[in-house]
Amino acid sequence: MRWIGPWWPCPFGGFGVVQTVGASPWIVSDGLWERIEPLLPKKERRFRCPGRRPVPDRQVLCGILFVLHTGIQWEHLPQELGFGSGMTCWRRLRDWNYAGVWQRLHEMLLAELNTAARLDWSRAVVDSSHVRALKGGSRRGPSPVDRGRAGSKHHLITDGHGTPLAVILTGGNRNDVTQLMPLLDAIPPVRGRAGRPRRKPQVIFADRGYDHDIHRDQVRARRIIPAIARRGTAHGSGLGVYRWVVERAFAWLHGFKRLRVRWERRADIHEAFLKLACCLITHRQVLSLT
Template identity: 45%
Template sequence: MVERLVPDALWELFQRVVPAAPVRARGGGRRRYGDRQVLAAIVFVATTGCTWRQLPQGFGPSGPTAHRRFTERSRARVWGKLHRLVLDELGSRGALDWSRCATDSVNMRDERGDLTGPNPVDRGKKGSKIHLITERTGLPLSIGISAANTHDSQGLELVRGILPSVRSRRGPRRRRPAKLHEDKGYDYDHLGKWLRLRNIVPRLARRGIESSQELGRHRWTVERTVAWLSGCRRLHSRYQREAEHFLAFAGIAATLICFRRLGD
C-alpha cells in the first residue's frame, strides 16, 4: 500500500524537499519510522478523510506519530515546495498551458479555527473558503484559504500573490497567464486595472450585461478541478483549528492532482 500511495517518482521529489531527520547527540531512543511510510499515512488520511487515530496499523507509524510529522512538515512548508516541484516537472515537459487560466472558490463549513467567518450562502454559519487558480487544462497552480465571508475579488489577489514561478520548456520561468477567466464575482474596475498592470488580460462576465454561462467553455476546467479537490475527503469539512494545516491538506490534494498528469 505504501508503494501505491507514494510511487517512486513522487518519493524522489519528496526527498528533495523534506528536511533531514534529527540526529540524537547520544544516540539511543526508539527507531524512527521512514519518511515514505509516514508520507503514505498522511496521503491516506487526506484522501479517505479518516481521523489520525483511525489510521490502519499496516502503515507502521501510529496516528499520533503521523500527525506530529504532518505538523512538522506543514511548518516547514514542505507541501507547497512539493507542489512547486511537480509543477516544475510538468512545465519542463511543456505540459502546462499558460494561455488561459481560470479562478474560482469553494466554501467549506467550519465551526472553529483560524480564518473562519459567516458564510453568506449557508445561513451565516461559520466556514472557510478555498481559492484557486488553474491553468488551461485544469491543473491547480495556486491555492489559498480565507474566511467564508471574504469576497472573491480579494481571494484572487491572495492566490495571485502566492502564484509560484514555474519552469518552462523553453525560456525563463513563468508565473503570469496571458488571460484569466472569471465569473461575475470578479467584475470590479480595480481588479481589472490590477490585472492589466501585470499584463494579464481579464476575461469575465460583466454584471448586468453578459451571462456568466458564456464563459463556461473556458471555465469548466476550474469547476472540474473543484470536483477533483473534493476527492480529498479531508477537505469536505474543516476539522483543523490551524488554518496552516487545512491549507496543507489542500496543497497535498493539488500535488496529487498534478502528479497524476505527470504520470500520464
C-alpha cells in the same frame, strides 16, 4: 504482485490480503517518493540516549495520505497499517508544511509539465468553493451561502488545462474578488523552459463574483487581459467554455474526503492538506506524460 506496504484488514477477518502496485491511493509510489524524499528535512538522532527509532518517513507519508483520502480522524488511524500513530503523522505534516516541502514539490511538478509544454499559459481560471468549518480556529467566518454557518473558502487558480497553480484558504465570509490579486501573486515561478521562469498567464477568466473595475485595472497593470463576467448581464457570455476546468479541479480536490469539511482547528494544517492535494493532482498530470 509484490510487497509494497503493510497488510490491509480483510472484511472477513484477519490480514491476509497483499496489496498490489496502485491498489490503494495512499500507498506512495516509487516515482512520487523519488521526488519527495530529497525535499524532506533531515533530523539527526542523538548519539547518547537516542530513544525509540522514528517511523520511516515513507510510511508516515502513507498515513497522511490515508487520512487525506478517507477523511478518518487522526486518533482513529489504524495501527495495524504500520503507518505510525495519528499524532506522529500530524506532527510530520505540520513540520513538512512549515519547511515548505509541498510548495517546492508543487513547483517541481509544474516545471516537469512546463518542460513538456503541458501548461496552458494562454489563460488562467480562478474560482472559490465553500466548506464548513466545524471545530473553530482561524480563517473561518459566517458563510453567506450556508445560512451564516461557520466555514472557510478554498480559492483556486488553474491553468487552461485545469492544473492547479496556487490555492489560498480564507474565511467563509471573504469576498471572492479580494483574493484575485493574491492568487496571481501566489503563482510560483515555473521553470522548465528557456528564458526566465514564467508565472503570468495571458488572460484571466472569472465569474461575476470577481466583477470590479478596480481589480480589472490592477490585472491590466500586470499586462494580463481580464475576462470577467459583469453583473446584471444575461447569461450565455461564453466564459463557461473556458471556466469549466476550474470546476473540474474543485471536483478533484473534494474527491479527497478530508477536504470536503474542515476538521482542523489550525488553519496551517488544513492548508497543508490543500497544498498536498494540489501536488497529487499535478502528479497525475505528470504521469499522463508517460
